[in-house]
Amino acid sequence: MKRKLQLSGIFIILLIVFTIGLKGTFDGYYGFYYENKKYDKHLVYAMSENIAQLKPVNIFTSYTGFDTGYGFYAPNVASDFVMSFELQDKNGKILEQKTLPYFNNKESRVRFTTVFNMFLDKISSKNIYDKKYYQYLDIIIRQIAEHVMTENSKAVSVTTKLYLYDYPSITDFKKGKTNENLILIDEFKH
Numbered sequence: 001m002k003r004k005l006q007l008s009g010i011f012i013i014l015l016i017v018f019t020i021g022l023k024g025t026f027d028g029y030y031g032f033y034y035e036n037k038k039y040d041k042h043l044v045y046a047m048s049e050n051i052a053q054l055k056p057v058n059i060f061t062s063y064t065g066f067d068t069g070y071g072f073y074a075p076n077v078a079s080d081f082v083m084s085f086e087l088q089d090k091n092g093k094i095l096e097q098k099t100l101p102y103f104n105n106k107e108s109r110v111r112f113t114t115v116f117n118m119f120l121d122k123i124s125s126k127n128i129y130d131k132k133y134y135q136y137l138d139i140i141i142r143q144i145a146e147h148v149m150t151e152n153s154k155a156v157s158v159t160t161k162l163y164l165y166d167y168p169s170i171t172d173f174k175k176g177k178t179n180e181n182l183i184l185i186d187e188f189k190h
Contacts (some may be wrong), residue, residue: 026041027042030045070088083160083163085097085159092157157189161186
């Protein structure tokens with residue numbers, strides 16, 4: 001009897017994990033491709049949503065973190081960069097500061113953020129210096145900066161800064177340090 005109870009518990013937990021993963025997949029898909037559109041929810045999506053919203057399941061997934069994804073458990077899985085652009089006029093006066101170029105659609109924004117993965121390679125490979133690869137990354141930054149400059153007709157130069165988020169460690173968090181810092185990785189003037 002005890003064995004059956006344990007197996008039932010394991011089965012229920014695995015079912016909840018699977019259901020939450022399924023719901024997350026549907027949320028990501030429909031949130032991306034159907035953001036501003038009406039759509040009929042697939043039966044499996046509706047069922048997984050209903051299960052996830054049950055009070056005991058909702059409490060369990062919130063408490064265990066099953067509803068937040070798994071980037072928390074692996075270092076650098078959720079590393080994120082910020083790129084800032086400071087546009088200046090011919091007198092050096094700052095016209096505008098922004099963190100993203102203008103995009104016509106979501107796909108462009110997603111493709112833009114994948115560029116940051118290349119910079120993660122740059123900072124994680126400290127002992128390996130590949131001059132050609134670094135030149136390639138510099139060219140990418142220059143191309144992005146040129147594109148940003150075309151968005152403001154008065155701009156004659158742009159300073160691009162690449163930052164990496166530095167989240168507080170668990171020890172710092174326990175001491176009350178809850179704000180993230182930005183670490184300057186690189187700076188480009190164009």
